Amino acid sequence: MIWNKDIFKEMVKVAIRSPSVHNVQPWKVRYTETGFQLFQSIKRRLHVGDPKLHDNDVSLGAFLELCRMHLKTSGLQFSVTSNNAEKYLDYVSRFNLTISECEPETDRLYSYINQRRSYRGLFDFDSSFDSNLLASINIDHLKIKWMTGPVETKKWAKLYDHASSEINQIPGYFKELTDWIRFNKNDPKYFEDGLNAEALSLNNTDALFGKILFRVSVFKTLAALKMDKFLITEAPQILSSQGIIAIYVDKNLTSLEMGACFARFWLELTSRGLYGCPLSALVDFTHTKDILNSLKPSNDTICLNVLRFGKVSDESKIYHSPRLDVSRVII
Numbered sequence: 001m002i003w004n005k006d007i008f009k010e011m012v013k014v015a016i017r018s019p020s021v022h023n024v025q026p027w028k029v030r031y032t033e034t035g036f037q038l039f040q041s042i043k044r045r046l047h048v049g050d051p052k053l054h055d056n057d058v059s060l061g062a063f064l065e066l067c068r069m070h071l072k073t074s075g076l077q078f079s080v081t082s083n084n085a086e087k088y089l090d091y092v093s094r095f096n097l098t099i100s101e102c103e104p105e106t107d108r109l110y111s112y113i114n115q116r117r118s119y120r121g122l123f124d125f126d127s128s129f130d131s132n133l134l135a136s137i138n139i140d141h142l143k144i145k146w147m148t149g150p151v152e153t154k155k156w157a158k159l160y161d162h163a164s165s166e167i168n169q170i171p172g173y174f175k176e177l178t179d180w181i182r183f184n185k186n187d188p189k190y191f192e193d194g195l196n197a198e199a200l201s202l203n204n205t206d207a208l209f210g211k212i213l214f215r216v217s218v219f220k221t222l223a224a225l226k227m228d229k230f231l232i233t234e235a236p237q238i239l240s241s242q243g244i245i246a247i248y249v250d251k252n253l254t255s256l257e258m259g260a261c262f263a264r265f266w267l268e269l270t271s272r273g274l275y276g277c278p279l280s281a282l283v284d285f286t287h288t289k290d291i292l293n294s295l296k297p298s299n300d301t302i303c304l305n306v307l308r309f310g311k312v313s314d315e316s317k318i319y320h321s322p323r324l325d326v327s328r329v330i331i
């Protein structure tokens with residue numbers, strides 16, 4: 001297959017289903033005759049929550065992995081060279097991708113790209129769940145550790161709420177988070193990016209309460225009264241899950257390579273009929289990060305993220321989160 005603009009657009013259409021932190025969708029792409037350029041949007045980054053651009057790059061890496069999977073089906077592959085952060089409009093050029101031909105092959109995870117989602121509602125606990133299902137996950141440079149059962153979920157729910165509460169105290173963090181939360185369907189960005197009410201599994205009443213309570217002033221008052229956990233708790237969702245999975249990756253990988261591993265892991269989960277939701281606060285907060293690192297399978301790995309996971313019998317409950325139109329991703 002010869003590289004052309006139509007293949008490029010098809011690739012972007014598939015890759016935008018990639019997960020990204022807060023659904024910021026940091027990626028912008030530009031077609032070139034020999035491949036494409038990957039840019040990072042200056043406006044779509046989290047200055048407080050992700051100052052070193054680690055989650056941003058994990059998101060870009062996941063996006064590129066989906067590009068790679070799509071191109072392979074058309075007998076194309078790319079090699080990546082980094083770019084010296086050349087500025088173009090509101091974007092920073094990060095990588096140049098050069099396309100060449102290869103044997104066409106459909107990745108066995110390809111068909112799950114559209115099915116993979118973050119699920120933030122309650123799971124349907126399956127008492128006959130066989131965690132050996134996870135033992136067959138085999139991804140280069142990645143190892144997982146799962147902790148299942150009521151004792152573990154209770155322990156991690158408590159740790160998570162504590163970590164989340166601490167992270168939310170970082171000046172500017174809560175404001176930045178709420179900038180990406182969309183409670184109101186009239187918000188012009190409701191169906192474009194960020195975390196809308198459906199993506200957060202909120203019904204109309206919850207969304208209305210969210211709109212009133214998720215304000216910096218309310219949060220600060222609740223935090224001062226040590227009542228902020230009532231607002232941000234994810235304990236019910238964690239307690240309803242089969243358990244949590246900690247993902248460990250080779251520490252020498254770049255954030256971009258970690259993103260590719262993360263995307264593949266999540267697709268593996270989807271292929272097993274399981275849904276998940278990252279619990280990044282556990283790796284962002286020092287105390288819980290230390291606990292996770294004390295559980296690491298080998299010294300040359302670090303904990304990349306943690307997901308709660310489980311089954312959802314009524315798949316209509318699982319929302320397809322919004323994305324920017326392809327025309328706004330291509331520059």
Ligand SMILES: Cc1cc2nc3c(=O)[nH]c(=O)nc-3n(C[C@H](O)[C@H](O)[C@H](O)COP(=O)(O)O)c2cc1C
Nearest residue numbers: 019020021022023055058117118278279280281321
């Ligand atoms: C690096 C990274 C970290 C994330 N951390 C969280 C998190 O802590 N909590 C959460 O609810 N979702 C988290 N997510 C999931 C994104 O919010 C989600 O991918 C995005 O909203 C798009 O939705 P989708 O996964 O359903 O396609 C994270 C995603 C990435 C790539």
